[in-house]
Amino acid sequence: MTGLNRRRFLQTGTAGAGLMLAGSPGLLRAQAGQVLNVTAYGGVWETAVRECFVAPFETKTGARATVSLGAPAQWLAQVEASPQSPPLDVLIMSPDLAIVAAQSGLMQDLTVNRIPNLAKIPQEFTDACLGKGTYLDYGVAGITYNKDMVPNPPRSIAEFVDRVSAGEFVASVPSISYAITPIMLIWTMAEALGGGVDNVDPFFEAMERMRDNLVFWGGPNDFFNHLASGEADLGIYFDGRTWNHYDEGATWIDFINPEEGGALTAVAVQIPNNANPLAFDYMNEMLDAENQARFAEIMNYAVTNVDVVYSEKLQARVTPWQQTAFPPYEAIGAARNEWVDRWNREIGM
Amino acid sequence: MGRFALTAFVIAFFIFMLAPILVVVVVSFTSAGYASFPIPGWSLRWFVRIWEYPPFINAMITSTVVAVLATVLSCLISIPGALYLARARAGWANVVATFLLSPLSMPMIVIGFSSLFFLTAVGIGISMTALVITHTVVCMPYVLRTVIAVYRSVPPPYEEAAAILGANPLRTFIEVTLPLIRPGIAAGSLFSFLTSFDNLPVSFFFASAQTSTLPVVMLSYIENQFDPSIAALSTLQLALALVCLILADRLYGIKKMTVAA
Numbered sequence: 001m002t003g004l005n006r007r008r009f010l011q012t013g014t015a016g017a018g019l020m021l022a023g024s025p026g027l028l029r030a031q032a033g034q035v036l037n038v039t040a041y042g043g044v045w046e047t048a049v050r051e052c053f054v055a056p057f058e059t060k061t062g063a064r065a066t067v068s069l070g071a072p073a074q075w076l077a078q079v080e081a082s083p084q085s086p087p088l089d090v091l092i093m094s095p096d097l098a099i100v101a102a103q104s105g106l107m108q109d110l111t112v113n114r115i116p117n118l119a120k121i122p123q124e125f126t127d128a129c130l131g132k133g134t135y136l137d138y139g140v141a142g143i144t145y146n147k148d149m150v151p152n153p154p155r156s157i158a159e160f161v162d163r164v165s166a167g168e169f170v171a172s173v174p175s176i177s178y179a180i181t182p183i184m185l186i187w188t189m190a191e192a193l194g195g196g197v198d199n200v201d202p203f204f205e206a207m208e209r210m211r212d213n214l215v216f217w218g219g220p221n222d223f224f225n226h227l228a229s230g231e232a233d234l235g236i237y238f239d240g241r242t243w244n245h246y247d248e249g250a251t252w253i254d255f256i257n258p259e260e261g262g263a264l265t266a267v268a269v270q271i272p273n274n275a276n277p278l279a280f281d282y283m284n285e286m287l288d289a290e291n292q293a294r295f296a297e298i299m300n301y302a303v304t305n306v307d308v309v310y311s312e313k314l315q316a317r318v319t320p321w322q323q324t325a326f327p328p329y330e331a332i333g334a335a336r337n338e339w340v341d342r343w344n345r346e347i348g349m
Numbered sequence: 350m351g352r353f354a355l356t357a358f359v360i361a362f363f364i365f366m367l368a369p370i371l372v373v374v375v376v377s378f379t380s381a382g383y384a385s386f387p388i389p390g391w392s393l394r395w396f397v398r399i400w401e402y403p404p405f406i407n408a409m410i411t412s413t414v415v416a417v418l419a420t421v422l423s424c425l426i427s428i429p430g431a432l433y434l435a436r437a438r439a440g441w442a443n444v445v446a447t448f449l450l451s452p453l454s455m456p457m458i459v460i461g462f463s464s465l466f467f468l469t470a471v472g473i474g475i476s477m478t479a480l481v482i483t484h485t486v487v488c489m490p491y492v493l494r495t496v497i498a499v500y501r502s503v504p505p506p507y508e509e510a511a512a513i514l515g516a517n518p519l520r521t522f523i524e525v526t527l528p529l530i531r532p533g534i535a536a537g538s539l540f541s542f543l544t545s546f547d548n549l550p551v552s553f554f555f556a557s558a559q560t561s562t563l564p565v566v567m568l569s570y571i572e573n574q575f576d577p578s579i580a581a582l583s584t585l586q587l588a589l590a591l592v593c594l595i596l597a598d599r600l601y602g603i604k605k606m607t608v609a610a
Contacts, residue, residue, distance in 0.1 A: 037558060042404060042566055043574030066558035069404055069569040074553050077462060081469040087557060221384060221575055228385040245575060248382035 034063040036278050038090040042069045048298040057285045063278050072097045079106055079272045089275040090282050094180065095128060095135070095329045096336075098268035102132035107270045110134055114280045117287035120305045122321070125266070128329060133270035136286055137301045140319045141184035142262030144242045145234035146227050148252050153234060156259040157192035160234075165209040172226040172235030175216035176343045182336050183327045184263045185236055186343070192260035197331045200339060204346055211347075227253065238265065240301035243317050247300070261325035266304075370587065377580035384577045395581035405582065408566040415477070415552075415562060416545035419484035423492045423541050424534060426485070431496035431533075432526070436505070446497065450490045457550035460487060465554040480555045480562070484545045491544060492537030499533030500526075535601045539593055547586070 036057075040049040046069060054065045068075070072093045079086045083106055093101060101107050109131050112119045118126065118134060125135035143160055145153045150169060154160040164171045174181040186203050193202035207214070215232050217223040220241055226232040228250065239262075242255040269286055271279045285291055289307035296303045297311060302318035310318060372386050380390035399405050427449075434446045452460060464483040465475075473479045507529065511521040549564035556565040563582070571579050 041573045042568075042570030043402075043572075045573045046404065046569075068556065068558045069561050069566050070553070070556045071569060071572065074556060074565075077465060077554055078475060078557075081466045082474065087475045219571070221571065224383065224575060225385065228383070241575070245383060248575065250383055 034061075034276065034278060036063055036065045036090070036276050036282055037088045038065050038067055038282060039075050039088055039092045040067050040069060041071075041092065044298060048295050052291045052295040052298070053282065053285045056288070056291060057282045060285070061278060061281050065282060076101055076106075080104070083272070084274055086272040086275055088272065089279040090286075091270045091272065092136075093133065093268040093270055095266050095268050095327075096180075096183070096333050098129045098133045098270055099330050099333060101270060102130040106272055107132035108273055108275070110271070110283070115284045115287065117284050117289075117305065120289060120307050121287055122304065122306065124326065125304055128266075128326075129268050129270065133268045134287070135266040135304045136269045137292075137296065137299065137303045138264050138266040138321060138324075139238045139240040139301050140257050140262040140324050141180075141188065141236055141238055141265055142255055142257045142319075143234060144223075144227070144237035144239075144253060144255050146230075146252055147254050149230070149233040153254070153256055154258075155256060157189055158260070160258065161189070161193070161206045161210060164213050165206075167213055169233040170213050170215060170231070171210065172215050172217050172223050172232035172237075174223075174236060175218050176340055176347070177218050180265060182339050183329070183332055184265060186339050187327055187332055188236075188260075188263040188325055191325060192258065197328055197335060200335075200342075204342065207347055224250075239317065239319060240299060243300040257319045257323060261323055262319070264321055264324040264326050373580050374584050374587065376577050377584040379577050379580075381577070383575050384580060395576065395578045396585075398576065398578040399581055399585070402578070404561065404566050404570075405563070405578075408561050408563040411477075411560060412546050412563040415480055415484055416542045418481045419488045419545045420492075420538050420541040422481065422485040423488040424538060427489050427492035427537070428496055428530075428534065431493050432500055432530075434493075435497045435500040446493070449493055452487050453490045453494075457487065457548070458553075461551035461554040464551070475555050475557050475560065477560055480552065480560050483551050483555065484548065487548065487551055488541035488545050491540040492534065495533040495537035495540070496530055497533075499530045503529045532601050535597055539597050543590055543593065546589070 038049070038054070040046040046067060049067060054067065057063070057065055068088060072091070075088055075091050076093070076097055079088060079091070079101075091101070091107075098107075110118055110126060110133065121134050126133070128135065143154060143157075154163050160171070163169060174185055176182075186200055187197060189206055190196060190200040190203035193206055195202040215226055217226060217235070220238070223232075223235055223237050224241075224245055226235065237255070239255050239257070242253055245253050269283060271283060287305055289305040289309075292303035292305045293308045293310065296308065296314060296318070300314070300317065302321070304321075375388060376384050376386055377395055378391050378393070379385070379388035380392035380394065381388060430449065434442050434449075461483065464479070464486070468474065468479045468482065473482070503526070507525055508521050511525045512518075516524065547564060548562070549568060552562040552565050553568075556562065561569075563586075567579055567582060
């Protein structure tokens with residue numbers, strides 16, 4: 001729910017005037033010299049953001065964008081500390097934190113009027129952020145395996161559980177210390193085995209069956225080390241990261257989206273209240289089909305604009321989001337503490 | 350037999366402590382595109398990658414500047430305080446000393462989070478100034494603790510003799526007290542610099558495009574990238590710590606400093 005107040009009225013008026021003046025050389029001159037503070041993860045992510053989003057934004061607006069490296073929890077705390085004058089104008093967020101930020105009233109509504117490319121993003125992705133954000137890209141948490149050790153991999157989560165329980169494989173799964181374990185493992189496995197967000201008993205029963213043949217990873221690099229060292233044969237991991245390892249030379253690795261659908265793990269984008277109005281121009285670049293296609297090629301992850309055309313290589317790798325399991329992030333957020341408590345008591349890793 | 354068992358235990362202990370560090374150092378020289386052990390071949394490519402990725406270099410400069418400034422400020426604030434508190438007999442002096450040492454016993458993430466909200470509320474916001482202030486708070490206890498420990502072992506008659514011979518308080522401090530407490534200052538400064546340089550939980554909340562420190566950039570990098578450049582950076586950090594220790598040993602002697610600590 002949003003009310004019309006003085007600030008919102010002024011913001012809307014500014015945006016409307018902006019649309020009318022778009023393309024005007026005078027406006028470009030006015031925007032030149034403005035600085036927009038945007039966010040990115042480090043490494044190849046940052047390089048891709050600069051190349052695919054920052055560069056076209058700066059060319060079109062004449063403004064400059066600085067890129068702050070870090071993590072969503074850090075950026076959200078910085079905006080919370082200074083909501084009247086946020087130090088950041090566009091945030092990269094995890095889906096669960098995006099909901100927290102939206103519910104806290106810290107983020108602006110996204111509309112097609114202000115971000116024309118939003119019309120090309122499936123409505124489900126914007127709804128998942130309560131209208132105060134949308135998804136930029138997504139991956140799938142499925143079954144990654146060592147082809148040399150597992151010539152005939154399990155095709156579903158149920159088969160995965162049965163064969164690991166029988167001792168056919170040692171599996172590496174995320175530990176509870178990893179932030180999205182409740183989503184990518186607890187909820188996904190419960191859902192696949194007949195439970196759901198209201199009933200995670202099937203997950204805990206499956207973990208009890210598999211416990212002698214499990215190792216746990218605390219971070220994505222641990223998982224890769226488990227597979228590379230032979231400590232595990234397969235596990236629950238992300239498609240994009242799997243393909244990145246493959247392209248780096250680990251050609252023994254492969255990925256399967258399980259028949260029940262692996263959990264969709266997305267990257268959300270949001271604009272804080274009182275951000276520089278140019279944030280909407282920047283987000284429009286982030287949601288542009290051409291820019292997203294280049295971003296996807298660099299990152300090996302699927303992107304969200306429906307007009308994106310992938311290369312042949314990437315087309316074979318990305319999973320259409322309709323074939324994934326779309327997590328109920330809000331409900332999972334409400335149940336998370338209870339699940340973590342139960343995990344600590346029953347699994348302990 | 351007992352001596353043999355003790356020697357075996359000490360060797361096993363050092364292997365247990367050092368093996369993970371050695372693995373990181375070896376992995377930093379791998380020729381592979383991903384971190385794995387044992388390594389398939391030797392290469393310096395991941396050290397080259399550090400120089401090729403500008404945020405690593407910028408963050409290294411930021412971390413060094415912040416660590417130096419926080420160490421200098423810690424010394425300027427802590428040394429006078431330590432000199433007073435070490436000799437004070439009033440009961441409240443212990444209370445003040447405990448309060449000043451309290452950052453050692455508080456979770457750093459709490460200090461970082463609360464400092465972010467406090468410094469933003471007073472108008473300093475996310476800036477180099479805020480980062481240096483918060484690092485100084487975290488580093489001060491190291492200098493305070495070591496200088497208090499050293500100064501308490503200095504007999505008061507040295508300074509009294511200087512005063513009787515006509516030296517004013519400033520000259521007494523420069524020519525008598527300072528040389529005597531120098532091992533404490535050196536040890537405290539060394540701990541302070543290394544604590545600031547490696548700090549993540551506090552720096553995390555003050556990171557921006559201009560103020561990201563090396564640990565923050567490393568964390569952000571490792572979230573989405575899997576190459577061994579982080580191992581190469583860790584090796585460089587380890588080398589820096591070793592150089593600091595060797596310099597400190599040559600200048601003051603590690604033995605004196607460990608007594609001070």
